[in-house]
Amino acid sequence: MKKWKTLNKNQKSILRQAQDKSQKLGNEDIIKILLENRGLKTKKEIDEFLNPKLEHATIGSVGIDKRQLRKAISRIQKAIKDKEKIVVFGDYDVDGICGTAILWETLNSLGARAMPYIPHRVEEGYGLSVKGIQNVILNSFQDLKHDSKKMLKQVQHDNKKRLIITVDNGIVANKAVEFANKEGIDVIITDHHVPSKKLPKAYAIVHTTKLCGAGVAWMLSCVILNEVKNLRDPSSRQVGTQDDKGVNKNHLELVALATIADLVTLVGANRTFVKFGLERLKRTKRLGLLELFKEAGLDQSKIGVYEIGHIIAPRLNAMGRLDYAMDSLRLLCTNNRERAENLAQVLGSTNRERQTLTIETVEHARENLKSQISNLKSTSAKLKSLLFIAHASYQQGVIGLVAGKLVEEFYRPAIVVAKGEKYSKASARSISGFNIIEFIRGASELLIDAGGHPMAAGFTVETAKLTLLQKTLEDKALELLDEEKLTRTVRIDCELPLSTVDSKLYQDIQELAPFGMGNPEPVFVSREVVIEDVRVVGSDGKHLKLKVKSQKSKVKSFDAIAFGMGERANEFHIGDKVDAVYTIDEDRWNGTKKLQLKIKDIRLSRS
Numbered sequence: 001m002k003k004w005k006t007l008n009k010n011q012k013s014i015l016r017q018a019q020d021k022s023q024k025l026g027n028e029d030i031i032k033i034l035l036e037n038r039g040l041k042t043k044k045e046i047d048e049f050l051n052p053k054l055e056h057a058t059i060g061s062v063g064i065d066k067r068q069l070r071k072a073i074s075r076i077q078k079a080i081k082d083k084e085k086i087v088v089f090g091d092y093d094v095d096g097i098c099g100t101a102i103l104w105e106t107l108n109s110l111g112a113r114a115m116p117y118i119p120h121r122v123e124e125g126y127g128l129s130v131k132g133i134q135n136v137i138l139n140s141f142q143d144l145k146h147d148s149k150k151m152l153k154q155v156q157h158d159n160k161k162r163l164i165i166t167v168d169n170g171i172v173a174n175k176a177v178e179f180a181n182k183e184g185i186d187v188i189i190t191d192h193h194v195p196s197k198k199l200p201k202a203y204a205i206v207h208t209t210k211l212c213g214a215g216v217a218w219m220l221s222c223v224i225l226n227e228v229k230n231l232r233d234p235s236s237r238q239v240g241t242q243d244d245k246g247v248n249k250n251h252l253e254l255v256a257l258a259t260i261a262d263l264v265t266l267v268g269a270n271r272t273f274v275k276f277g278l279e280r281l282k283r284t285k286r287l288g289l290l291e292l293f294k295e296a297g298l299d300q301s302k303i304g305v306y307e308i309g310h311i312i313a314p315r316l317n318a319m320g321r322l323d324y325a326m327d328s329l330r331l332l333c334t335n336n337r338e339r340a341e342n343l344a345q346v347l348g349s350t351n352r353e354r355q356t357l358t359i360e361t362v363e364h365a366r367e368n369l370k371s372q373i374s375n376l377k378s379t380s381a382k383l384k385s386l387l388f389i390a391h392a393s394y395q396q397g398v399i400g401l402v403a404g405k406l407v408e409e410f411y412r413p414a415i416v417v418a419k420g421e422k423y424s425k426a427s428a429r430s431i432s433g434f435n436i437i438e439f440i441r442g443a444s445e446l447l448i449d450a451g452g453h454p455m456a457a458g459f460t461v462e463t464a465k466l467t468l469l470q471k472t473l474e475d476k477a478l479e480l481l482d483e484e485k486l487t488r489t490v491r492i493d494c495e496l497p498l499s500t501v502d503s504k505l506y507q508d509i510q511e512l513a514p515f516g517m518g519n520p521e522p523v524f525v526s527r528e529v530v531i532e533d534v535r536v537v538g539s540d541g542k543h544l545k546l547k548v549k550s551q552k553s554k555v556k557s558f559d560a561i562a563f564g565m566g567e568r569a570n571e572f573h574i575g576d577k578v579d580a581v582y583t584i585d586e587d588r589w590n591g592t593k594k595l596q597l598k599i600k601d602i603r604l605s606r607s
Contacts, residue, residue: 002601004525004581006492007037027508033494034512034522038267049267050511054276057269059219063208072165072188072204072220073227079112079163080228086114087136087164089128090329091213092121092320094261094313096168098254099190099214101332103167105251106221110228115139116333118325121396125425126451126458127169128176133185136164163188163203168213170202171195172451177202190216192264193451194437209453214258215273218251252277253284254332260305261313263455265518274514278304288331291344292316305514318351321397358398362405365389365416369406383410385486386477388470390417390424400427400456407431411488413439413477417466423448424466428457433485443472490581490601491523498526498550501558506584506595526550527579528605532557534572541566548580548597559587562599577605 040046048056059066079086086107090100100116107114117136119125124132162185170177170189177200180187186203192213199205206220256277264270282301284290293300296311303312319328331343368389373382387406394402399416406414407429413436417426430436437457440450446469450459461469501524515521533547544565549557560582562568572578582597 001487003487003489004492004601005489006495006525008033008494027505030494030496030500030505031508031512034509037493038512038519049271052272052275054272057219057272059223062210062215062219062269064206064216064219068204069206069220069223072190072206073223075163075186075188075203076107076112076165076224077227080107080110083113085162086112087162088114088116089132089136089164089166089169090116090118091127091168092118092325093168094316094328095213095258097316097320097325097328097332098258099167099212099217100329102214102251102254103165103190103217103221105333106224110224116329118320118329120324121320125460128164128166128173128180128187128189130176130179133164133176133180133183137183162186166190167217168192170200171205171207172200172449174198174200176200190220192216194453196441196451211269211273212255212258212262212264214255214262215264215270218255218273221251250280250284253280253286253289256281257308257312257316260308260514260516261317263517266514266516267518271514271519274305274516278514281308286332287337287340288334288343291337291340292331292347295344295348305516309516314354315347315351318347318354321354321401322350322357322395354398357395358401358405361394361398361402364391364393365402365406366409369410383412384474384477385412385481386474387412387414388417388474389415390419390426390466390470392419394418396425399425400429400458403427403429411486413481415440415473417461419466420463422463424461424463426459426461428452428459430455430457431486432489434481439476439480440473442476443469446472491520492525492581493522494524496524496526497552498529498548498558499552499556501526501584501595501597503595506586509584521583523581523583523600525579525581528577529580531572531574531576531578533574534569536566536569537561538566541569544569544572544599546572546599546602548578551577558595558597560597560599562602565599565602568602571604572602578602579605 035046035049040049059069088100088104088107090096097118100118104114104116117139119129119132124135164180164185165188167190169191170187171191171193172195177187181201188204188206189200189202190206190213192207192209192211194209195207206216208216252273255273259270259274266274281303292312292315293303296315298307298311316328319325327343327346331340331347334340334343368391369383369387387410394416396418399418403414403416411431413428413430413434415426415428417424428436428440435454437450437452437454440457440459444450446461446465448460448462450457452458509522512519512522528551529548530551531546532549535545537543537545542564544562546560546562547557548560560580579602580597580599581601582599585596585598586593587596
């Protein structure tokens with residue numbers, strides 16, 4: 001049973017309006033409630049939300065330390081001027097790939113000797129590492145054709161003038177930064193993950209948790225563009241973060257991809273980046289993206305948050321999960337159509353392989369959970385507060401997806417471990433209100449490393465300590481998570497009479513888009529609506545299809561779809577009165593448009 005929670009209690013006047021036949025319920029009142037629920041009350045806050053502007057997304061507004069930024073810019077300017085080798089060290093997910101493309105293309109456009117580098121998930125692990133830096137040193141000089149002595153001399157010389165800039169990683173890479181410093185390599189960290197108590201001793205740290213990694217890279221590249229151009233031509237100085245003539249405005253499409261894929265809250269600067277980034281994405285000329293859209297069967301003009309999150313991002317992520325993410329980066333950056341087409345096909349094929357592997361691993365994890373329950377002696381045995389599953393067959397690239405699927409199904413924080421001989425890698429996903437990275441770091445004495453966000457994290461542990469770690473975390477979760485916290489909550493914006501829903505309301509709600517984390521699609525509840533039809537649809541009858549109408553309207557009725565609720569079909573019959581929680585959607589079919597309700601939960605009315 002899900003718990004229903006109405007976010008805005010100050011809505012009685014709206015309901016009174018609906019009940020008073022002499023007054024018409026105003027959409028402006030509904031929109032006001034929706035804005036309040038998103039923390040927007042003042043005229044300025046509302047105006048900036050409804051009419052976002054790029055110039056409002058400043059370094060100060062996103063919380064980046066200006067002194068650290070100044071140090072980073074000065075060091076980058078020196079590297080460009082002195083023709084030093086700059087390595088942009090990214091990550092293998094969409095955020096890291098997009099951020100790497102942004103920063104590398106920006107530096108390259110300014111004549112820097114820059115090269116991008118994405119670590120291999122299995123061979124090098126997440127983020128900046130000692131092994132990764134060692135590989136960077138070797139790969140940076142693959143283009144040298146000198147004899148070994150001459151090459152060694154060149155490597156030693158250039159190592160004294162070398163710069164690594166991380167993207168979407170590095171904030172917990174203390175050992176790696178220390179190693180780089182010893183090798184004479186300066187490190188600038190750009191990251192958005194939650195830092196640990198001790199920061200790395202990097203040359204500069206450009207960090208904020210308010211953006212995704214690509215967002216941080218974009219802000220940095222904006223300043224780089226302006227500063228370097230100012231050195232060449234002071235009259236070309238730009239204000240804020242906009243640069244109409246530079247490559248960086250085009251990079252907003254990559255920032256939008258990364259922001260949506262990384263599930264960053266869509267408020268403030270993130271909302272601005274996604275709003276403008278989606279516009280650019282719909283007319284992008286990037287060959288790799290165009291070929292990816294074609295491979296996925298997408299209409300470029302209709303790409304939105306859903307298409308990015310469920311179709312485009314999984315393809316870009318697939319390479320880093322099962323193979324090597326450099327191909328995803330190559331796809332984003334290539335200017336060769338034939339290569340773009342080939343890479344898009346590779347990404348699509350790898351993603352299908354990833355889907356199959358994820359399904360198989362989720363099923364194995366479910367059986368593992370059933371086994372855990374059956375081994376308990378109590379007749380009232382049930383799932384533990386924390387799901388902790390480890391197995392040697394699990395592949396590192398999909399354990400985060402598996403953890404997410406388990407959270408969806410069982411609504412418990414989940415940790416899934418790819419068990420290795422000496423070391424094991426884990427991914428964790430959480431539930432609302434439970435900070436998973438803080439929770440995991442509470443057992444840091446048993447871990448090699450840990451990093452991430454409040455809702456998603458990862459860590460490395462010695463396999464010999466895995467059993468002790470599991471018990472420690474399960475015991476701790478038992479103390480912190482009660483039944484109320486483990487009950488899924490459906491958050492409702494406000495209660496509406498069903499007769500209020502129409503096309504004008506739908507269009508007004510779309511002014512609040514794009515929707516996502518931190519700015520969810522508005523959710524309403526309508527009570528005592530009448531069921532006119534009910535049936536199951538989809539493969540194996542997985543979904544519930546309804547037709548519902550308001551008691552007070554003999555004409556107005558709506559189609560409604562309840563995904564994944566087919567098994568509840570026997571609960572409802574034609575003529576039943578139900579309370580329905582839903583979002584309002586526009587169904588397009590054969591050139592026609594009509595409203596439909598997407599049911600989030602439904603129950604028989606108490607009356």
